[in-house]
Amino acid sequence: MSTKTLAQVAQHKSADSCWVIIQNKVYDVTDFLPDHPGGAEIILKYAGRDATSVYEPIHPPDALEKNLPLSKHLGPLSADAVEAMEKQRESAKKTQDEIRVEQARKRMPPLIRILNLTDMENVARQILSHKAWAYYSSASDDGITNIENARAFNRFFFRARVMRPVSKCDPSTTILGFKSRIPVFVSGAALAKLGHPDGEINITKGASKGGIIQMVSSNASLSPNAIMDAADQYQTLFFQLYKHRNDEVAEKRVRDIERLGYKAIFLTVDAIVAGNRERDVRSPWILEEQENGPVYFDVLKGTEQAGEVNIFGTAGALIANDDRDMTWEKTIPWLRSMTKLPIVIKGVQCVEDAVLAAEACCDGILLSNHGGRQLEYSLPPLEVLYSLQQQRPDVFQRLEVYIDGGIRRGTDVVKAVCLGAKAVGLGRPFLYAQSAYGAAGVAKVIEILQREIVTAMRLLGASTVKDLRPEMIQRADWQPVLSKL
Amino acid sequence: MSTKTLAQVAQHKSADSCWVIIQNKVYDVTDFLPDHPGGAEIILKYAGRDATSVYEPIHPPDALEKNLPLSKHLGPLSADAVEAMEKQRESAKKTQDEIRVEQARKRMPPLIRILNLTDMENVARQILSHKAWAYYSSASDDGITNIENARAFNRFFFRARVMRPVSKCDPSTTILGFKSRIPVFVSGAALAKLGHPDGEINITKGASKGGIIQMVSSNASLSPNAIMDAADQYQTLFFQLYKHRNDEVAEKRVRDIERLGYKAIFLTVDAIVAGNRERDVRSPWILEEQENGPVYFDVLKGTEQAGEVNIFGTAGALIANDDRDMTWEKTIPWLRSMTKLPIVIKGVQCVEDAVLAAEACCDGILLSNHGGRQLEYSLPPLEVLYSLQQQRPDVFQRLEVYIDGGIRRGTDVVKAVCLGAKAVGLGRPFLYAQSAYGAAGVAKVIEILQREIVTAMRLLGASTVKDLRPEMIQRADWQPVLSKL
Amino acid sequence: MSTKTLAQVAQHKSADSCWVIIQNKVYDVTDFLPDHPGGAEIILKYAGRDATSVYEPIHPPDALEKNLPLSKHLGPLSADAVEAMEKQRESAKKTQDEIRVEQARKRMPPLIRILNLTDMENVARQILSHKAWAYYSSASDDGITNIENARAFNRFFFRARVMRPVSKCDPSTTILGFKSRIPVFVSGAALAKLGHPDGEINITKGASKGGIIQMVSSNASLSPNAIMDAADQYQTLFFQLYKHRNDEVAEKRVRDIERLGYKAIFLTVDAIVAGNRERDVRSPWILEEQENGPVYFDVLKGTEQAGEVNIFGTAGALIANDDRDMTWEKTIPWLRSMTKLPIVIKGVQCVEDAVLAAEACCDGILLSNHGGRQLEYSLPPLEVLYSLQQQRPDVFQRLEVYIDGGIRRGTDVVKAVCLGAKAVGLGRPFLYAQSAYGAAGVAKVIEILQREIVTAMRLLGASTVKDLRPEMIQRADWQPVLSKL
Amino acid sequence: MSTKTLAQVAQHKSADSCWVIIQNKVYDVTDFLPDHPGGAEIILKYAGRDATSVYEPIHPPDALEKNLPLSKHLGPLSADAVEAMEKQRESAKKTQDEIRVEQARKRMPPLIRILNLTDMENVARQILSHKAWAYYSSASDDGITNIENARAFNRFFFRARVMRPVSKCDPSTTILGFKSRIPVFVSGAALAKLGHPDGEINITKGASKGGIIQMVSSNASLSPNAIMDAADQYQTLFFQLYKHRNDEVAEKRVRDIERLGYKAIFLTVDAIVAGNRERDVRSPWILEEQENGPVYFDVLKGTEQAGEVNIFGTAGALIANDDRDMTWEKTIPWLRSMTKLPIVIKGVQCVEDAVLAAEACCDGILLSNHGGRQLEYSLPPLEVLYSLQQQRPDVFQRLEVYIDGGIRRGTDVVKAVCLGAKAVGLGRPFLYAQSAYGAAGVAKVIEILQREIVTAMRLLGASTVKDLRPEMIQRADWQPVLSKL
DSSP states (O other): OOOBOHHHHHTOBSSSSBEEEETTEEEEOTTTGGGOTTOHHHHHTTTTEEOHHHHGGGSOTTHHHHHSOGGGEEEEBOHHHHHHHHHHHHHSOOOHHHHHHHHHHHTOOOGGGOOSHHHHHHHHHHHSOHHHHHHHHOOSTTSHHHHHHHHHHHTEEEOOOOSOOOSSOBOOEEETTEEESSSEEEOOOOOGGGTOTTTHHHHHHHHHHHTOEEEEETTOSSOHHHHHHHSOTTOOEEEEEOOBSSHHHHHHHHHHHHHHTOOOEEEEOSOSSOOOOHHHHHHHHHHHHHHHOOOOOOHHHHHHGGGGSOTTHHHHHHTTTBOSOOOHHHHHHHHHTTOOSOEEEEEEOSHHHHHHHHHTTOSEEEEOOGGGTSSTTBOOHHHHHHHHHHHOTTHHHHSEEEEESSOOSHHHHHHHHHTTOSEEEEOHHHHHHHHHHHHHHHHHHHHHHHHHHHHHHHHHTOSBGGGOOGGGEEEOSSOOOOOOO | OOOBOHHHHHTOBSSSSBEEEETTEEEEOTTTGGGOTTOHHHHHTTTTEEOHHHHGGGSOTTHHHHHSOGGGEEEEBOHHHHHHHHHHHHHSOOOHHHHHHHHHHHTOOOGGGOOSHHHHHHHHHHHSOHHHHHHHHOOSTTSHHHHHHHHHHHTEEEOOOOSOOOSSOBOOEEETTEEESSSEEEOOOOOGGGTOTTTHHHHHHHHHHHTOEEEEETTOSSOHHHHHHHSOTTOOEEEEEOOBSSHHHHHHHHHHHHHHTOOOEEEEOSOSSOOOOHHHHHHHHHHHHHHHOOOOOOHHHHHHGGGGSOTTHHHHHHTTTBOSOOOHHHHHHHHHTTOOSOEEEEEEOSHHHHHHHHHTTOSEEEEOOGGGTSSTTBOOHHHHHHHHHHHOTTHHHHSEEEEESSOOSHHHHHHHHHTTOSEEEEOHHHHHHHHHHHHHHHHHHHHHHHHHHHHHHHHHTOSBGGGOOGGGEEEOSSOOOOOOO | OOOBOHHHHHTOBSSSSBEEEETTEEEEOTTTGGGOTTOHHHHHTTTTEEOHHHHGGGSOTTHHHHHSOGGGEEEEBOHHHHHHHHHHHHHSOOOHHHHHHHHHHHTOOOGGGOOSHHHHHHHHHHHSOHHHHHHHHOOSTTSHHHHHHHHHHHTEEEOOOOSOOOSSOBOOEEETTEEESSSEEEOOOOOGGGTOTTTHHHHHHHHHHHTOEEEEETTOSSOHHHHHHHSOTTOOEEEEEOOBSSHHHHHHHHHHHHHHTOOOEEEEOSOSSOOOOHHHHHHHHHHHHHHHOOOOOOHHHHHHGGGGSOTTHHHHHHTTTBOSOOOHHHHHHHHHTTOOSOEEEEEEOSHHHHHHHHHTTOSEEEEOOGGGTSSTTBOOHHHHHHHHHHHOTTHHHHSEEEEESSOOSHHHHHHHHHTTOSEEEEOHHHHHHHHHHHHHHHHHHHHHHHHHHHHHHHHHTOSBGGGOOGGGEEEOSSOOOOOOO | OOOBOHHHHHTOBSSSSBEEEETTEEEEOTTTGGGOTTOHHHHHTTTTEEOHHHHGGGSOTTHHHHHSOGGGEEEEBOHHHHHHHHHHHHHSOOOHHHHHHHHHHHTOOOGGGOOSHHHHHHHHHHHSOHHHHHHHHOOSTTSHHHHHHHHHHHTEEEOOOOSOOOSSOBOOEEETTEEESSSEEEOOOOOGGGTOTTTHHHHHHHHHHHTOEEEEETTOSSOHHHHHHHSOTTOOEEEEEOOBSSHHHHHHHHHHHHHHTOOOEEEEOSOSSOOOOHHHHHHHHHHHHHHHOOOOOOHHHHHHGGGGSOTTHHHHHHTTTBOSOOOHHHHHHHHHTTOOSOEEEEEEOSHHHHHHHHHTTOSEEEEOOGGGTSSTTBOOHHHHHHHHHHHOTTHHHHSEEEEESSOOSHHHHHHHHHTTOSEEEEOHHHHHHHHHHHHHHHHHHHHHHHHHHHHHHHHHTOSBGGGOOGGGEEEOSSOOOOOOO
């Protein structure tokens, strides 16, 4: 393959012949345009030129290889072209958003002054690009489920016990038999590179330092083996599987994962279609307005273009090919047949399905509504956990139960464990931490949680997680305040 | 009849002899003054001159013909007079409100950027005249019922089911046997011309495009046949009947409606007298103050004129002659006797009356408190639906149940259908949409709802409306947040 | 008695010899100083000079005669002195508060634009002197009871009935056998002269026009016979009795009242000691700061003077001599023994005492916590009414039940009547109305309530008060919004 | 021992040799550095110089003697050195915070204008140093428990009784047999010298004047005998014991206390480890930023120094050596064996532990979550009291029950007594009062409470505390407003 010049590439800038440059390589994506999950429009915007900056943080790195036949890999850019592009990038005017981020990063407080997870989120809100913040923070519709997930913890109070020996207090536990220093794991959270160039590896290194388990998403911005490579020798990683609708593709993914050394499969069932995340959908418009001013009325234009808006946002593209027809009867046995790994169902949202999971002999369930990013008005996971404990305590004997969504304090973790959760997952806090402070930020989050958990356990009269019992919890029949000091 | 000059008309500007010009025709309304439902005062304000601009958007177009004997139709204006008036209108100074609206219309966002019904309402709030906004948005007393209608949906959460095949998802249904692409219809909403010169026809055309049924109000600003004329060949229209207190007048209306091709009668029973809509009542004062500054204290004057305020607002006039003595025993059989159309009672507000409607063999009931515009503190329709499902599930077998009031999201629709509603009505959103973007706006609202409904159904594990079941709903015992992201 | 000069009076300005001028007459109040319910300090502030302006609006007009022996009535001022004082008043610099009130009164809206009782209160807040507003609006402690009284109505929704004949709708009722055009009466509200020079007579005249009954307070700023004189021939007045601790004084008061033609005794039992009304207590300080700037720290001074603050406010003085040892066994028979008038207990605050009142053969009870001005956290009267209806419906057969506190809308009245109240009392709204617009304002309040009551009854399916039934009410298990449109 | 010069001391300013000056005496604290509960870092900041200003208000005065062998007491400063230091202090530039406090103290209102405990807190907020306010006001995590403690009172309403004789009303009671003028005591509150140079003695003198009992904290900034010395002859003092983990040290403390004349032991069990009081932890940073501007990002530095932050705040240091392994079986008999004083368990937080305390034959329990400063989401003490009254009324017969946390009004006290509390404790209000107005402020708080309690009792129909009964309380099923008038 001969090298290509920028001029050559620039000639192919239409739907008839569409070339793009990704990391100094040239690809012919003309035939792929109609199949692009994010729509053809966004690719055509970069037709005939470099698309690396938008491609990289939101695509799994093997996306192009998987989707494009080798004949469309047109080869590398010429050395001159690479140099020219580099100069172009340097001299390009920064956007207002880039300038804002640059300045905010200079004003970040030292890590030592981050006292809790809200502090961490507040820093992240300042230093993230608008696009990254929109993707990380967005939730469905009016964001009510996202808020209610957290508010649910607000309704559960402690019946603290005194006069119990707690000078020794051990918050460690096991998850599917694997050790964890605290009953907390990293819940699958995608696209870490949007916030930090090292991406998910920050989380891997921080989790290693903090002694907890990372669940890696199918939609990570790094490949499963790149992440596994970053793990230390004794570190446990789980895999969050978005099952492809093509069973063969899905099977290959599962076998790869097991071979790479991942220790469990969390099958995602709460995100088979994209949630309505409006902040994420609006993000490009807001950036556009920031640079060029508001876009005004033109009914006809609006109507004609209606098909072009990527109404499903960033996430919509990622899951466009996932299996929307999974069933207990078909999918669990299929998965069992090809892997010895424990199987956990991620996204159970009511007692009935928890029971079905137990009957399907799953190894665990993660009560989750995807952080309020999918079905608006899905019950808060903590409320589902509480109902399960009230109505079907037997389920906790048959599989391990985890929850995620809305956890921000050590007391939140302790409440969930009291109500029967083996461990809890956190997602956004780790994305925020790695965006702001890299791996050190992730380790800091774990350190904060560990300190808060131990303090809460001691003041509750518990010296191990086994001492945390449902009768220590009282559900308030009023709505407590949420406001800060 | 000879033509009239402006000078001739101008001589008749008192209660003793009162002429007005409507659409270039002259009428003698002297004898009609005491019978005007909106009060004599407002007519006298325009005595001796052109009243078209205030007459047109708030009167059913056959109002004058129906109420005025032919002898009082004094004939057309002279051509000179028409021309003079035209010039007058052109040179007239615009009011502050007109200027505001004109500028706002230029700043409207393109339709493609309207992501949800709140976006649509926000645009409408900007571009509507003060009078139109006051009429459309006003509600009874302190507006509590209006807000509670919407807040009720906030209390109902989903017990979402996973691992169910939903790649195919069909949100269509039937209403009284007529097809509807989604379980949504346009609830009777009057005076569309206040917001857009094409009035209710915008809704008819948008409903045709979106595949849903329009219920046309007796108080529409276009006649029932004008609206029917705008419908496409296969389109279904229902009619919202405000029964006249004179049975003969009422009968003529019913027979006209059936003859025109309307497919069902929604008999309105929640608006037999005007609600206390203070925003609407205050509207003329606020406009007056906007132009001339505040009106200060004068007790005597205030006291003397007390009888002149139109305390019942725009709506009060529209329903002044409606039947306030309807009964189950008398009115339903009377209506049955003259039409084969299905009969739906619009405005049932408690379980007891739902049962009575079933016993009276009605074909359906629309649980409604008139969008919070009538009895303040009437229960939210969703709460009535929930009680009906809890206490008398048999009623759903005997007639179709619909609700309206407070619906703004696809999840709202899905909740109502889960609880037994065959379909839900929306009013204000369609008025706002047609005001801002005409028929395209109406179609957009339907498109948004359809997308939101399908997303919610899939994430809930439902592939048809039959899969939406009461057990998928859990009523929260706390008050969730209402705030946006 | 010789006339007195200003110079003569001015010599008696100490606790040793203290003269004051009231309405151009001179009194020696030296011996009375220790007995003054409001404390000696406030009198000494005006020693040796004219005290009319502070005396008049807050004392029953017979206070001096009753409390001072004839020998201390030193006779009239000389004509020169009267003239001199008049000039002094004219040339006196107005306070900032007086200037504010004067300007606000000029900006009052015409009465015709007052649509509801909140409008009326908003006008009153503008035009009342700081002292009057503080006295009228103040409530106990943190004002929670006052707010909760009104908020209680917010929790009760209507189960509205449709298809009932309501073209004829009669809201009239009887109270203790006396006719009332609507189920509303004026609850005892004191010191009307603080807001308007005509005082309680404004209410009497307005009540006459509106066809409702006025309950006159023992603490009115006009005498019972002055008020009765202002009534029309057929008008019914009730009397709110604050029983004096001296039975003989109390007996004289009762016999006077009956003789004057009052038709019932409302014995006040919820105000035997003063509530902690801090806004009222603070009022003089705030006025002082307004004129002279803030008062700064001086611990010693503060400590020494602690005894001098009138911590019980305006009301404390009024009720200082009331009977704090009334009992069912002793007080009711005593009262029965001296009057044939019906006896109503004003201030019942729980079901148990409602039952005791019935057993004591009282003619009625007024469920009231004195408008939230006495015991903070006394239950809202509407909640007590609801409990009474639920637990002891028999009580409603044995005596008439009324409530007051928090009523601002016709729907509030209708809710109370549905739950068994024969009528409801309003206090502050009438004080506000008479302060702003005199008798016309009072009539306006009644007119507004009548319109709102009739509208609510019709939309509820009721044509007489007998149709208003407990089953038409549903108590919400959530907290509805309070915000306005 | 020879006297030391400033130059001599200044040479020992490192971890290798660390001298400090406290109240003009020199100490060698080198060996003590690793054992300092507050961490070595804070001492090293003052190595080689005077540390009195930071040492004094937060250390029990015998701290140095107890912890430092005599050989490390290096003797007094030379007279020249003392003089030099004095001059230095005088010429030292005041910090922004000191200047703010100085000015605020000049603007304090006279004590006579303090009407309630909120007024007192508002003054204290103005005049306290940032550090003092942070320590006094701080609470755990997000401060929810602290707020909920107070909000709980908001949910309990009175069923007031009328027609009961209350002209005589006596609010006095006994606590463990000792007289108290009102059912209120001073709950252990530490470090009074942070707010006022006279420290806890202000409280002792104010309590004497007001006739109530003071519970003195182990962590008082004055020694137990200094406080006892300040008490009047007949005054009752209790002691709040933080049991040292070394039983011998603890025993000595108990025997000292009994010998000094304290009348009861309140064994603290709700603060065995430090709560997460972030406002207190942040306090030094905020002061630093106030003087020098914000501290910006340096990840490496942040990470290295992580061990140096005193994450447990001021309180953490105070309780670092307390016993974390107390049990009912071991600790209560141990305590009984060495003292005849009544034993009260301070910090019971659920019904189960109340029962265990009764079974362990304790004399009383103080339901408390340490003012929301320890376990976040511990139930509000009033809710625990209510549950105890509902579920185990027998416990009130077996020991005395007290509560503290959130009490700010006389009605709060009366509610707790109705529900079975023998008395209630207040902490922060007394700290605020003594900080602002010394002993006179403390007496004022008691005077306010007494007035409010008597008013509430009378309006409730109670003339002694025995008349206050559980049936006078109704728990609201809604959330009342908290807002002020």
